[in-house]
Amino acid sequence: MAGLKNLKKKRRVQVLALTTVALVLSVSLIGYAFRDGINLFRAPAQVMEDPPRAGEIFRLGGLVEDGTLVRGEGTHVTFSVTDGAATIPVTFEGVLPDLFGENQGMIGTGSMVEGTFVATEILAKHDETYMPKEVMDALKEQGVYQEPGS
Template sequence: MKSLKKTRRIQIILVAAVALAFSTALIGYAMRDGINFFRSPSEVLAAPPPPHEVFRIGGLVEAGSIIRGQSDTVIFRVTDGPASVEVRYRGILPDLFTENEGMVGTGRFIDGVFQASEILAKHDETYMPREVMEALKDMDEWRGPDPQS
């Protein structure tokens, strides 16, 4: 009788351990493409990612670089001071998207051009994505106050 209880406990512990390992592996697999790290234009140009990798790029929209064509494609340059990257985006830009303002784009770097699938812009006159602000501070290009928490 003791042997049967002991065997049953061991079986339950093994099933629980296998279930935990399986769920951990499943969560890790699901998150592998869901995490997008922010990169500055300098980082992108220094170590270009492969064309299939989706990532986030951020910085300031370079003054005089916005080109709006006949279609819904917009071309502009994003800069962190020392470097700038051409960005192409097909769609409607956020209302607050302007030159010399912070932006973050999600997309792929193909043949030296960032093909954006999503563009985020500041949401009021004092907002800038934290990653953009920190990258600009690292490059000594930050010209604004620290955001309040």
């Protein structure tokens, strides 16, 4: 009888240990998968105040500054993004969204290279009144955003 009790206790400890190892492994794999998948949003003023570390991928958002959109050869485009407090030059190689334009809200994913944001993806508003929440909040914080129709 005592041998059966010890066997059950040993089995319970083994199951508990195996469950703990599986849980630790799962959390580690999830953390590893997210390490490159989470891109923090920053407004131009935030980038100037606290520059990102070298190679850090993040999302930059604001308004495309009037008069800065220059289309180069092929699909190369340069422009500046502003939140009213700071302006960041941007370069992008690719096809821009149809509604992308000057004085319009945008969010780009990329990294800073020698003071220029090198975008790998550009998102623009999807209709005439929409602006991404992060961009709207950053512009409101700088006192630049005005509600549509005002």
